[in-house]
Amino acid sequence: MALMLVKFDLKKRVKLAQTIWFLYWFAVMAGVLVFSMGLFFKIELRKRSELMDNNESHLLPNVLILMGLIACGVNAFGGKVCYDSLDPSKFIKWKPMLKPFLMFCVGFNGMLFVTALLCFVMRIPLQFTLAEGLKNGMRFYKDTDTPGRCYMKRTLDLMQMEFRCCGNDHYRDWFEIHRIGSNVDGQYLMDGVPFSCCNPSSPRPCIQGQMTNNTAHYSYDHYTEELNVWKRGCREAMVSYYGGLMNTIGALVLLVTMLEIAVTIGLQYINSSLSSLVNPEDPESESEGWILEKTVGETFTDIMANMKAMSKGGKVEEEAEAGVATVS
Amino acid sequence: MVLLKIKFTQQRRVHLAQGLWLLSWTAVIWGAIIFCLGVYLKMELLRRDEVMDNTEIHVVPNILMIVGLASIGTNWVASCVCQDSLDATRFPRWKVLLLGWFAVAAVLCCLLISVVALSFTLQGRLEESLKVGLRNGIRFYKDTDVPGRCYQKETIDRLQMEFRCCGNNNFKDWFEVQWVSSRYLNFTSKDVKDRIRSNVDGRYLLDGVPFSCCNPSSPRPCLRYTLTDNNAHFNYEYQSEELNLYSRGCRQALTDYYMELMNSTGPGVLSVILIQMSVLLGMRYLQTAVEGIMALEDPEGESDGFLLEKGVKETMEDLKVKALIMLQFWLVDPIATEGSSEDADLEKAEKEASPTPAS
Numbered sequence: 001m002a003l004m005l006v007k008f009d010l011k012k013r014v015k016l017a018q019t020i021w022f023l024y025w026f027a028v029m030a031g032v033l034v035f036s037m038g039l040f041f042k043i044e045l046r047k048r049s050e051l052m053d054n055n056e057s058h059l060l061p062n063v064l065i066l067m068g069l070i071a072c073g074v075n076a077f078g079g080k081v082c083y084d085s086l087d088p089s090k091f092i093k094w095k096p097m098l099k100p101f102l103m104f105c106v107g108f109n110g111m112l113f114v115t116a117l118l119c120f121v122m123r124i125p126l127q128f129t130l131a132e133g134l135k136n137g138m139r140f141y142k143d144t145d146t147p148g149r150c151y152m153k154r155t156l157d158l159m160q161m162e163f164r165c166c167g168n169d170h171y172r173d174w175f176e177i178h179r180i181g182s183n184v185d186g187q188y189l190m191d192g193v194p195f196s197c198c199n200p201s202s203p204r205p206c207i208q209g210q211m212t213n214n215t216a217h218y219s220y221d222h223y224t225e226e227l228n229v230w231k232r233g234c235r236e237a238m239v240s241y242y243g244g245l246m247n248t249i250g251a252l253v254l255l256v257t258m259l260e261i262a263v264t265i266g267l268q269y270i271n272s273s274l275s276s277l278v279n280p281e282d283p284e285s286e287s288e289g290w291i292l293e294k295t296v297g298e299t300f301t302d303i304m305a306n307m308k309a310m311s312k313g314g315k316v317e318e319e320a321e322a323g324v325a326t327v328s
Numbered sequence: 329m330v331l332l333k334i335k336f337t338q339q340r341r342v343h344l345a346q347g348l349w350l351l352s353w354t355a356v357i358w359g360a361i362i363f364c365l366g367v368y369l370k371m372e373l374l375r376r377d378e379v380m381d382n383t384e385i386h387v388v389p390n391i392l393m394i395v396g397l398a399s400i401g402t403n404w405v406a407s408c409v410c411q412d413s414l415d416a417t418r419f420p421r422w423k424v425l426l427l428g429w430f431a432v433a434a435v436l437c438c439l440l441i442s443v444v445a446l447s448f449t450l451q452g453r454l455e456e457s458l459k460v461g462l463r464n465g466i467r468f469y470k471d472t473d474v475p476g477r478c479y480q481k482e483t484i485d486r487l488q489m490e491f492r493c494c495g496n497n498n499f500k501d502w503f504e505v506q507w508v509s510s511r512y513l514n515f516t517s518k519d520v521k522d523r524i525r526s527n528v529d530g531r532y533l534l535d536g537v538p539f540s541c542c543n544p545s546s547p548r549p550c551l552r553y554t555l556t557d558n559n560a561h562f563n564y565e566y567q568s569e570e571l572n573l574y575s576r577g578c579r580q581a582l583t584d585y586y587m588e589l590m591n592s593t594g595p596g597v598l599s600v601i602l603i604q605m606s607v608l609l610g611m612r613y614l615q616t617a618v619e620g621i622m623a624l625e626d627p628e629g630e631s632d633g634f635l636l637e638k639g640v641k642e643t644m645e646d647l648k649v650k651a652l653i654m655l656q657f658w659l660v661d662p663i664a665t666e667g668s669s670e671d672a673d674l675e676k677a678e679k680e681a682s683p684t685p686a687s
Contacts, residue, residue, distance in 0.1 A: 204509060219512055
């Protein structure tokens with residue numbers, strides 16, 4: 001009893017082939033989209049790699065790029081097969097390759113699904129990398145004469161202005177950095193922040209220095225002042241930016257996975273309908289199409305039996321060789 | 329003497345019609361691109377509307393948009409004419425329209441050339457407009473509590489950060505203006521009183537700039553107050569310090585930005601001019617060749633295609649004569665109607681005076 005049996009006449013077969021060919025070209029463009037999203041994500045990570053201590057994981061964008069390229073190739077091949085399926089003479093040469101190709105497609109769809117899940121999961125390690133990187137970045141803010149760190153100030157300033165954030169969690173993080181002196185007596189804090197923390201929407205000119213001293217500035221109360229500097233911490237800002245990016249990419253990859261599953265099922269129908277012609281000589285005869293030749297349970301037991309047979313066959317050969325070896 | 333005559337066989341005519349059809353569709357796409365360029369330029373100009381005093385420069389994107397739309401329509405008509413040109417029954421209905429089409433296409437080419445010229449000549453006006461707009465912006469920077477001007481501070485700050493510039497010509501423009509709102513000044517303090525007394529208008533002037541002038545590439549934390557006092561900061565010299573603040577003025581920065589934008593549309597506009605002229609010439613050849621064939625009534629024969637039936641001078645003379653005739657006709661006609669009514673009166677009087685022999 002085949003799974004999801006459908007009867008096909010010539011007209012239906014032609015329509016199916018045309019639809020699936022069209023969907024395959026859509027899928028090629030989807031593959032290009034996945035590739036470009038991977039590339040874009042890689043570039044975004046590279047842009048801010050200084051703030052992540054240069055040890056951020058590029059696993060996700062690399063996987064996306066690879067999947068995109070494979071998807072393009074697989075879908076182009078599938079489209080060609082669909083196009084040729086309407087001509088029996090051309091279809092003959094593709095027939096032997098079709099079963100392994102379909103198995104490969106099923107495996108590829110599984111990997112696509114795993115990639116989509118990876119997009120949602122990789123947020124967590126990224127959060128930790130960002131936290132570490134930002135803390136170190138702020139420590140090296142003043143090292144503009146140390147080779148290798150001289151651009152940290154510029155990077156941090158530009159990042160704070162672009163993401164509208166200040167400090168790691170809060171602008172007070174900058175007070176810790178500006179601590180001068182090591183012994184308890186000489187230690188004094190400069191409660192100031194860099195200019196990049198300033199909020200342009202504030203009605204008064206930006207107060208950067210002596211922020212906790214209410215008497216240092218006229219009509220100023222640092223407890224109630226809200227618009228002076230950015231309130232958000234940069235870790236939260238960057239995590240939400242990258243998190244949003246990864247969520248979008250994950251959702252798109254899920255959609256692409258569903259499209260791939262649809263075209264794989266379509267190709268299976270084309271394959272089965274062309275191989276089950278009532279009258280093999282007459283291309284206009286009726287046929288049946290299915291997803292699986294037997295039910296799911298029977299197919300599964302068949303696969304297990306095949307695997308056992310293959311492993312047994314291997315064992316028997318080994319024993320025969322061993323026997324031959326002992327005999328000789 | 330015909331201008332640039334070319335012989336057209338049946339085959340050549342078909343090729344011309346097909347090639348022209350393709351070219352006119354290319355011109356439609358280019359027209360759409362020109363329209364989009366115009367829209368983009370207009371959006372960019374509108375974004376910085378607050379620091380511009382007048383909208384004279386808007387004539388460039390406006391013309392681009394109009395030309396883009398007109399070009400789409402014109403070239404779509406051209407493609408329809410090409411499609412019908414090989415069918416003797418359908419072509420005659422376009423005959424009258426073609427004259428108007430040539431006029432419109434010529435006007436479009438002239439407008440495009442004028443856009444290129446305008447974008448160069450209006451540079452001076454743009455600078456003037458920005459100078460006045462930025463001066464007002466800097467003057468009203470402190471008025472964050474005045475309705476209508478309360479966003480001036482945010483606009484100027486964001487502008488300076490985005491374009492990496494400071495002040496109108498340079499950062500010293502900020503020294504001449506009170507940019508700290510009086511709400512945040514302690515009028516009992518000596519420093520404030522001194523500063524207010526130091527100038528005629530009683531403004532609080534200081535040698536400092538807003539935070540948006542700070543340059544992130546500077547190796548030291550930004551210095552924005554007491555800029556002219558070398559002793560106020562460690563290891564600081566006012567005359568030679570270059571990286572602390574942005575050295576460029578915002579007027580220069582904005583003018584450069586908009587000139588670059590308009591220059592980058594230059595190649596696109598020039599290629600549209602070329603394509604439009606080729607469509608114009610091709611259409612003229614197609615029209616004359618098909619009309620020649622229709623006159624011969626032999627669809628597979630040869631015919632001549634030309635640009636002008638007579639030479640340039642003769643055509644100009646002809647046009648002059650035609651224009652004069654039309655003018656005369658229009659002028660003479662009212663006089664002629666007056667004269668003819670007088671004649672009719674005279675005739676009536678004669679008829680009444682002398683009875684007709686018949687009666």
